[in-house]
Amino acid sequence: MTKVVIIGGGPGGYEAALVAAQLGADVTVVDRDGIGGACVLTDCVPSKSLIATSTRTTYVRESEKLGIQVDDQLDGKSSVHVDMPTVNNRILALAQAQSADTRARLVKEGIEVVEGEARLVDPHIVAVGDTRIRADVVLVATGAHPRELASARPDGERILTWRQLYDLDELPEKLIVVGSGVTGAEFASAYQSLGSDVTLVSSREHVMPTQDPDAARVLEEVFLRRGMTVLNRTRAESVVRTDDGVLVTLSDGRTVEGSHCLMTVGMIPNTDGLGLEEAGVRLGQGGFVEVDRVSRTTVPGVYAAGDCTGVNMLASVAAMQGRIAMWHALGEAVSPLKLSTVASTVFTHPELAAVGASEDDVRSGRIDGRSVTLPLNTNPRAKMNEVKDGFVKLICRQHTGIVLGGVIVGPRASELILAVSVAVQQRLTVDDLAHTFAVYPSLSGSVTEAARSLMLASPE
Numbered sequence: 001m002t003k004v005v006i007i008g009g010g011p012g013g014y015e016a017a018l019v020a021a022q023l024g025a026d027v028t029v030v031d032r033d034g035i036g037g038a039c040v041l042t043d044c045v046p047s048k049s050l051i052a053t054s055t056r057t058t059y060v061r062e063s064e065k066l067g068i069q070v071d072d073q074l075d076g077k078s079s080v081h082v083d084m085p086t087v088n089n090r091i092l093a094l095a096q097a098q099s100a101d102t103r104a105r106l107v108k109e110g111i112e113v114v115e116g117e118a119r120l121v122d123p124h125i126v127a128v129g130d131t132r133i134r135a136d137v138v139l140v141a142t143g144a145h146p147r148e149l150a151s152a153r154p155d156g157e158r159i160l161t162w163r164q165l166y167d168l169d170e171l172p173e174k175l176i177v178v179g180s181g182v183t184g185a186e187f188a189s190a191y192q193s194l195g196s197d198v199t200l201v202s203s204r205e206h207v208m209p210t211q212d213p214d215a216a217r218v219l220e221e222v223f224l225r226r227g228m229t230v231l232n233r234t235r236a237e238s239v240v241r242t243d244d245g246v247l248v249t250l251s252d253g254r255t256v257e258g259s260h261c262l263m264t265v266g267m268i269p270n271t272d273g274l275g276l277e278e279a280g281v282r283l284g285q286g287g288f289v290e291v292d293r294v295s296r297t298t299v300p301g302v303y304a305a306g307d308c309t310g311v312n313m314l315a316s317v318a319a320m321q322g323r324i325a326m327w328h329a330l331g332e333a334v335s336p337l338k339l340s341t342v343a344s345t346v347f348t349h350p351e352l353a354a355v356g357a358s359e360d361d362v363r364s365g366r367i368d369g370r371s372v373t374l375p376l377n378t379n380p381r382a383k384m385n386e387v388k389d390g391f392v393k394l395i396c397r398q399h400t401g402i403v404l405g406g407v408i409v410g411p412r413a414s415e416l417i418l419a420v421s422v423a424v425q426q427r428l429t430v431d432d433l434a435h436t437f438a439v440y441p442s443l444s445g446s447v448t449e450a451a452r453s454l455m456l457a458s459p460e
Contacts, residue, residue, distance in 0.1 A: 001026045002330060005126045005135035006322075007118040007274070010037020011315040012141035012306030014102055016322030021109045023330045025137075029111060030118040030128050035103040038143050039315045041095050042163040047186060049091045050165075051347050054193035057082060058349050061193075065386050082194050088166045120275040123299045127275075137301055137329045140281075140289060141322060142274065144307035147266040152178070152239035158246050159239050159261050162187060172196045172260040176248050178236040179264035180207040182346050185219065187262055189348040192228050199229040199256055201236055201248070208346065212359065212407045214373065214393070215352045219409070222350065222389050231256070239263070269308040286310065293336030295325035303329060312339055340405075343421040345414040350390050353417035356405025356424040357395050369404055371395040372453040374446050376410045381441040387411060394420065394430070394450040401429040401454065410443060419447050430454040 002025045006013045009031030020027045034041050060070060060080050070080055106113055116128040126133045146161040148154060156164045162183060173196065177188040180202030192198040200207065200223065207223070207230060208216040223230055235251040239261045246261040269288045277283060282298040284290045288310035295303045303325035306318030320337060327334040343355040362369040376382045376390040390410030396403050406420035423433055433451035438444050 002136045003134060004028070004137045004139070004326070004329070005030065005118075005133050006139045006141060007126065008037060008139075008141035008143060008270075008306070008308075009033075009035040009103075009113070010039050010141060010143050010306060010318065012143075012318035012322040013037065013139065014106060014322075015319040016139050016141065016305060016326045017106055017111050018109060019323045019326040020137075020330065021111050023326065023332065025326075025330060027111045028114055028133060028135075029106060030114045030116060030126065030133075032115070032117055034099050035106065035113065036095075036099040037141075038145070038163070039318075040098045040102065042166075044315050045095050045098055046091045046166055047162065047183075047190075048347055049094050050087065051186065051190045051349070053082060053087050054190040055349050057195075058193040062386070082171060084171045084194075085169060087194075088168065091166055117273075119273060120279040120281075120302070123279050123302050135301075137303065137326075139295075139322065139325050140271075140274065140276065140297070140302065140304040140308060141306045141318065142270040142308045144267040144269045144313065146263070147268050149236075149239075149263065149265060152236060152261070152263055154263060155241070158241055158259070159263065161263055165262070168260075172258075174245070174258040174260070175199070176201065176239075176246065176256055176258040176261045177264060178239070178248065178261060179266075180204070180230075181210065181264065181266075182208065184262075184264035186347050187264065188228060189219075189223065192223065192226055193349060197227075199231065199258065201234060201250065201256075202230060202232045203235045205232055207232075208352075211346065211352060212354055212393070214359070214391070215354070215407050215409045218389055218391070219346075219348055219350070219352060222348075267307060267313060269310065271308055284310070291321070293324075293338075294328040294334060295321045295337070296328070301329075311337070312342055312344075314342065314344055317342055341421070341425045343417050345417065347414065350387075350410050351413035352407070352409050353413035354405070354407045355417055355421045356403075358405060359393065359395060359407075361405075362395060367404060368398045369395055370398055370454065372450050374450050374453065376443065376446060379441075379443060379446050381443050381445070382410070384441065385411070387443075392416075392446040392450050394433075394447070394454060396430045396454050401431055402427050403430060403433065403451075406447075406450075408447075412443070416444055416447065419444060 004025045175196045188200045245259045248256045280299045289304040305321035346352040373393040393407040395405040403423035430451040434455045438448040
């Protein structure tokens with residue numbers, strides 16, 4: 001029986017463990033922080049639970065045109081408010097429950113769970129304290145942690161990382177979010193909806209510079225319309241405590257005062273102290289573990305998955321990397337990781353979801369394709385729900401019509417993108433999508449309508 005030792009119990013680790021157990025391996029998971037990892041305990045599950053509350057708050061505040069009246073208007077503003085202790089207690093309880101459920105699943109499948117710090121003694125021996133575990137296969141899935149700036153050290157009270165937000169007793173009155181990537185945009189959107197006065201500091205010309213420019217532009221317009229202050233093309237040079245809040249000094253010389261500051265300036269891999277380099281595992285720039293498309297490191301028998309590899313830092317990618325590692329290590333047929341089929345979502349309100357090739361790929365000539373963009377405000381279901389922001393963008397090959405990618409901005413874009421993801425993964429054509437029934441009325445009808453537009457369009 002093959003002995004598999006997995007270091008880390010997050011999505012890359014626990015999904016790999018389940019696959020290995022299914023294939024008959026003897027599996028041990030060594031975990032330091034709790035099964036589910038940061039994804040379940042401090043990052044993805046808590047943040048999306050917070051966003052669920054903020055989204056509902058926005059729906060109530062913006063429901064007047066649907067005939068819903070909110071009583072007790074104060075100074076012309078809705079009296080809708082949130083109780084942060086209740087919100088945060090729910091979030092933390094949900095995270096712990098998810099962790100417990102995942103641990104129970106591992107135990108049910110016969111997987112041994114060992115609590116403690118692990119390190120590689122050599123490629124086939126994992127040390128946990130004084131205990132040595134011999135392994136035929138090792139998977140490193142230790143995740144990453146928030147990057148900190150020397151000039152803006154988090155204190156857990158006023159200067160915060162996103163993992164410290166759920167300890168706050170009150171809603172931040174004036175929140176300054178430093179960093180306008182996915183994490184910064186999500187929390188800025190959420191806290192604005194919850195009732196905070198939010199200032200978002202972005203080093204680039206627009207928020208979310210790695211996303212589809214049209215989508216990012218729509219979301220920035222929504223942020224501004226809802227009262228958010230967005231400071232583009234500037235960086236935070238320092239963040240210091242004041243008597244009753246924080247003072248942020250920007251690179252252009254301006255200063256911004258707030259009650260709290262949230263730092264969202266990147267991630268650092270959890271690879272220190274694991275004995276990786278001593279065992280021959282090569283680390284790349286920033287300390288991330290170098291892996292190939294089947295999750296192999298530079299040492300035979302040692303694999304890596306998830307955020308510690310720096311490969312598209314999403315829970316879904318971590319899980320797939322872990323599964324691929326076990327399929328490969330245990331002799332199963334496996335397809336290498338293909339990032340062009342990975343779907344991602346920014347859980348702002350509205351949501352932004354994307355998969356596959358981008359419109360920039362078409363414009364730059366990297367792919368021979370064509371695209372169409374349909375605004376959601378012409379969709380009947382969107383009209384019924386007073387949805388005015390968003391669109392569906394579909395990209396296909398110029399002559400064959402094979403679907404290469406897409407972008408959706410709108411309510412539940414994270415769900416709507418699945419149809420486009422299936423099309424990209426299975427190499428369906430716009431004709432295939434166009435001839436697929438969509439419910440009427442539905443937002444998903446815009447996906448099939450976009451396909452019909454491309455099907456009918458004559459290639460230039």
